[in-house]
Amino acid sequence: MIRDNIIELFSRDLPHVKINSSAEFLEKYGNDTLKLIKGSPLLITFPKTTEEVKQIVDFANKNMIGIVPSGGRTGLSGGAIGFKNEIIVSLEIMNKLIEFNEVESTLEVEAGMITQSLQDMARANNLYFPIDYAAVGSSQIGGNIATNAGGIHVIKYGMTRSWVMGLTVVTGNGDILKLNKGLIKNNAGLDFTNLFIGSEGILGIITQAIIRLTEIPKNQKAFFVGFNSLKNVTEILNVVKKKTRLLAFEFFTQTALEYALEEDTFSYVLEEKHKYYVIFEIEGTNDISYDSELTDDIVSSLFNEELINEGIIGANHADRSLIWKHREHIPISLNKHYPYKNDISVRIKDIPDFIKNLDTLLDSKYNELVVAWFGHIGDGNLHVNIPKPIGLSIQEFKSICDDLSEDIYKLIQKYEGSISAEHGVGLIKKKFLHFSKSPVEIELMKSIKKIFDPKGIMNPNKVI
Amino acid sequence: MIRDNIIELFSRDLPHVKINSSAEFLEKYGNDTLKLIKGSPLLITFPKTTEEVKQIVDFANKNMIGIVPSGGRTGLSGGAIGFKNEIIVSLEIMNKLIEFNEVESTLEVEAGMITQSLQDMARANNLYFPIDYAAVGSSQIGGNIATNAGGIHVIKYGMTRSWVMGLTVVTGNGDILKLNKGLIKNNAGLDFTNLFIGSEGILGIITQAIIRLTEIPKNQKAFFVGFNSLKNVTEILNVVKKKTRLLAFEFFTQTALEYALEEDTFSYVLEEKHKYYVIFEIEGTNDISYDSELTDDIVSSLFNEELINEGIIGANHADRSLIWKHREHIPISLNKHYPYKNDISVRIKDIPDFIKNLDTLLDSKYNELVVAWFGHIGDGNLHVNIPKPIGLSIQEFKSICDDLSEDIYKLIQKYEGSISAEHGVGLIKKKFLHFSKSPVEIELMKSIKKIFDPKGIMNPNKVI
Numbered sequence: 001m002i003r004d005n006i007i008e009l010f011s012r013d014l015p016h017v018k019i020n021s022s023a024e025f026l027e028k029y030g031n032d033t034l035k036l037i038k039g040s041p042l043l044i045t046f047p048k049t050t051e052e053v054k055q056i057v058d059f060a061n062k063n064m065i066g067i068v069p070s071g072g073r074t075g076l077s078g079g080a081i082g083f084k085n086e087i088i089v090s091l092e093i094m095n096k097l098i099e100f101n102e103v104e105s106t107l108e109v110e111a112g113m114i115t116q117s118l119q120d121m122a123r124a125n126n127l128y129f130p131i132d133y134a135a136v137g138s139s140q141i142g143g144n145i146a147t148n149a150g151g152i153h154v155i156k157y158g159m160t161r162s163w164v165m166g167l168t169v170v171t172g173n174g175d176i177l178k179l180n181k182g183l184i185k186n187n188a189g190l191d192f193t194n195l196f197i198g199s200e201g202i203l204g205i206i207t208q209a210i211i212r213l214t215e216i217p218k219n220q221k222a223f224f225v226g227f228n229s230l231k232n233v234t235e236i237l238n239v240v241k242k243k244t245r246l247l248a249f250e251f252f253t254q255t256a257l258e259y260a261l262e263e264d265t266f267s268y269v270l271e272e273k274h275k276y277y278v279i280f281e282i283e284g285t286n287d288i289s290y291d292s293e294l295t296d297d298i299v300s301s302l303f304n305e306e307l308i309n310e311g312i313i314g315a316n317h318a319d320r321s322l323i324w325k326h327r328e329h330i331p332i333s334l335n336k337h338y339p340y341k342n343d344i345s346v347r348i349k350d351i352p353d354f355i356k357n358l359d360t361l362l363d364s365k366y367n368e369l370v371v372a373w374f375g376h377i378g379d380g381n382l383h384v385n386i387p388k389p390i391g392l393s394i395q396e397f398k399s400i401c402d403d404l405s406e407d408i409y410k411l412i413q414k415y416e417g418s419i420s421a422e423h424g425v426g427l428i429k430k431k432f433l434h435f436s437k438s439p440v441e442i443e444l445m446k447s448i449k450k451i452f453d454p455k456g457i458m459n460p461n462k463v464i
Numbered sequence: 465m466i467r468d469n470i471i472e473l474f475s476r477d478l479p480h481v482k483i484n485s486s487a488e489f490l491e492k493y494g495n496d497t498l499k500l501i502k503g504s505p506l507l508i509t510f511p512k513t514t515e516e517v518k519q520i521v522d523f524a525n526k527n528m529i530g531i532v533p534s535g536g537r538t539g540l541s542g543g544a545i546g547f548k549n550e551i552i553v554s555l556e557i558m559n560k561l562i563e564f565n566e567v568e569s570t571l572e573v574e575a576g577m578i579t580q581s582l583q584d585m586a587r588a589n590n591l592y593f594p595i596d597y598a599a600v601g602s603s604q605i606g607g608n609i610a611t612n613a614g615g616i617h618v619i620k621y622g623m624t625r626s627w628v629m630g631l632t633v634v635t636g637n638g639d640i641l642k643l644n645k646g647l648i649k650n651n652a653g654l655d656f657t658n659l660f661i662g663s664e665g666i667l668g669i670i671t672q673a674i675i676r677l678t679e680i681p682k683n684q685k686a687f688f689v690g691f692n693s694l695k696n697v698t699e700i701l702n703v704v705k706k707k708t709r710l711l712a713f714e715f716f717t718q719t720a721l722e723y724a725l726e727e728d729t730f731s732y733v734l735e736e737k738h739k740y741y742v743i744f745e746i747e748g749t750n751d752i753s754y755d756s757e758l759t760d761d762i763v764s765s766l767f768n769e770e771l772i773n774e775g776i777i778g779a780n781h782a783d784r785s786l787i788w789k790h791r792e793h794i795p796i797s798l799n800k801h802y803p804y805k806n807d808i809s810v811r812i813k814d815i816p817d818f819i820k821n822l823d824t825l826l827d828s829k830y831n832e833l834v835v836a837w838f839g840h841i842g843d844g845n846l847h848v849n850i851p852k853p854i855g856l857s858i859q860e861f862k863s864i865c866d867d868l869s870e871d872i873y874k875l876i877q878k879y880e881g882s883i884s885a886e887h888g889v890g891l892i893k894k895k896f897l898h899f900s901k902s903p904v905e906i907e908l909m910k911s912i913k914k915i916f917d918p919k920g921i922m923n924p925n926k927v928i
Binding site: 161 | 884
């Protein structure tokens with residue numbers, strides 16, 4: 001069998017590289033959080049150094065085998081799936097701190113470090129890594145960078161892109177590049193750092209990164225409000241934005257919330273149920289009396305303008321945590337229902353209009369599906385989730401959802417929005433990329449891939 | 465003559481495009497602020513629309529003529545020089561506001577808008593465009609983006625890159641690309657926006673941009689301090705950084721200051737002269753009493769730790785302006801002396817060590833040259849300026865400075881720093897690029913240029 005031959009060849013050529021090809025490992029490391037497609041990789045490898053990653057890439061080039069870089073596999077677009085006979089390169093063992101630099105407030109780490117470990121390391125040094133979302137406990141920083149992860153704090157802190165000061169990568173051609181090297185100002189030639197950020201493994205493998213940290217936000221307050229008219233959501237956003245700077249602004253529907261509540265891991269904290277909800281968080285100042293005046297002002301404005309029916313505020317850590325559970329548990333619970341996920345964005349100015357049209361589309365043409373919406377409205381990003389109805393097969397369900405996606409993406413195209421705001425294109429959105437990118441842009445991307453990966457071994461069948 | 469033939473051909477093919485080929489225009493639009501090399505372009509063109517820019521690019525491809533995109537020509541690396549027989553594409557007429565969007569705090573503009581006009585438009589809407597440096601009165605936003613301009617506020621606000629939400633570009637191949645389109649979150653494929661930012665016109669021409677604005681900083685205070693030991697500079701930085709967030713932190717030497725003072729446009733505001741100076745600016749809060757406590761604390765710490773010999777604070781606009789003149793007039797005055805400029809950066813953590821070694825190098829090997837240093841120490845960026853001694857010809861002077869540059873860049877290479885922190889590579893630093901980039905990276909850049917500009921017409925002889 002070819003499969004066995006390659007594994008034998010790999011063990012002979014690279015005996016020092018840790019591998020595993022058991023069914024259990026192939027299943028675990030060959031798939032990501034997208035459950036609608038099943039991977040079938042050849043071999044799982046666990047390099048310990050950038051040099052070993054290079055050796056694996058060289059081996060793959062020599063033998064014309066595909067490579068899939070693998071972080072925490074929390075991706076939702078199938079970008080880390082070993083689709084067919086690839087070598088999976090797990091960065092799991094490369095999870096070490098290389099250097100913390102106090103003067104710079106930077107952390108240099110290997111790509112396999114768990115996002116939450118990086119957050120914790122920052123906190124331990126009285127600093128803050130602001131990229132945050134439900135899966136940080138298992139996602140890795142390399143994966144965050146390769147997918148330009150977003151999450152709930154983008155409205156203030158930007159995407160992962162904003163925090164990367166340097167990268168070490170192994171290109172598909174087997175070249176080791178050290179990009180930007182921690183410099184704040186560097187205009188010496190074309191910027192490859194940003195080209196690799198969000199490239200989803202099609203150009204190469206990220207093995208190390210220098211990450212910038214920032215100050216810990218102080219005296220945060222989380223507000224949890226409920227209301228019954230969809231159009232209120234952007235008005236609430238505008239009212240709060242005018243008064244203060246937001247750390248987060250998350251919207252979700254009652255349908256979405258019910259998934260979070262179904263597992264009974266926490267108790268609902270508002271008194272009544274509403275059709276729509278927003279959780280928003282604001283940063284405090286050094287001046288507590290100013291902060292509480294501001295809080296009163298925000299709450300009374302929202303009630304006076306009849307934008308909310310009910311609301312609570314959480315100021316201490318425990319109260320804020322409890323409020324946030326209502327949002328965080330939505331994707332966690334939904335993932336058990338084989339959801340079809342759309343992760344779309346439009347410009348902030350287009351949000352009210354877009355939401356209205358999307359609502360009409362879902363209501364008129366897809367009202368037999370349960371649709372759970374939630375999203376980072378503050379930065380133009382909406383997640384439209386459809387759990388698989390129990391009676392349908394995965395194939396039947398995918399076909400209906402492909403139709404729906406096509407309809408949603410046509411609307412996105414009209415608004416010049418993105419078919420992938422933060423999840424990436426991966427395996428599942430490749431065929432829809434043309435709704436966000438022109439044919440010329442897609443051709444240019446293919447040409448750029450060829451430069452870094454002339455034999456096309458890097459994450460085959462993904463993105464373009 | 466070929467020259468006349470091309471001009472005739474251009475007028476016949478594109479009669480609607482405004483052109484000028486008078487000696488005066490060729491001189492004015494064929495050169496930038498780098499005075500050490502003289503341009504010799506063929507023709508100056510003034511397109512009115514993106515479509516006209518495309519037509520010029522198509523004409524250049526058809527006739528195999530180089531194109532030089534031209535903004536305010538305030539660049540210091542010769543990136544906008546029409547080196548030999550190129551068509552200059554001035555964006556000067558394309559300077560209009562397309563849209564201000566209040567909900568988003570964005571400005572959509574044509575690339576030829578003067579940077580200061582953009583700053584003023586932001587202020588008129590109670591918002592702030594933080595890219596700021598001496599030449600904003602004549603530089604254009606398209607040039608800022610093409611060179612990823614930095615300036616004095618990078619320490620808080622980052623480079624121009626951080627403020628670009630969308631670009632319209634005409635590639636060297638004549639394709640019009642609309643990149644990112646104003647989206648905050650967009651992970652649909654490879655990021656071309658950042659590839660064009662800082663690309664210095666070698667991939668294409670930027671014709672429009674969507675720019676993000678931010679809040680106006682409040683209650684700023686500028687501190688102007690003098691001291692006599694070089695090593696104090698990083699200690700002052702660390703003391704202030706621990707206490708508050710900096711808006712700017714600018715270092716300069718007495719030698720540099722003397723150039724600023726020679727024109728007598730303002731009066732020196734400290735009492736004594738010192739060997740070194742820093743101007744730093746901090747942002748205030750809503751709480752004035754907190755602010756003045758902080759100010760007192762900063763000043764007493766700097767004196768108690770014997771880091772400064774003298775210092776003043778400017779709180780109102782007039783006082784701050786006067787303080788800043790001491791820094792702003794350095795490059796303005798120096799430019800009249802045909803200066804050779806180095807614009808280098810290293811990581812913050814390496815600054816103390818690097819400065820010491822640089823000082824030793826200049827002192828030991830080049831002590832016959834007058835060296836005027838200044839720089840944005842807070843973000844690792846130093847400008848080493850050498851005015852041309854009156855007795856030397858430009859050629860003799862360039863040759864000495866090339867030796868010095870080589871020595872400085874060798875030091876930079878040791879620290880993995882950048883040979884171009886914010887000025888770009890342009891014409892003059894191309895031969896030194898290998899000190900900051902590996903041979904593989906330079907080859908990759910050339911390949912990427914070929915994709916966007918297959919015939920090599922875009923800004924020939926620049927960068928790579």
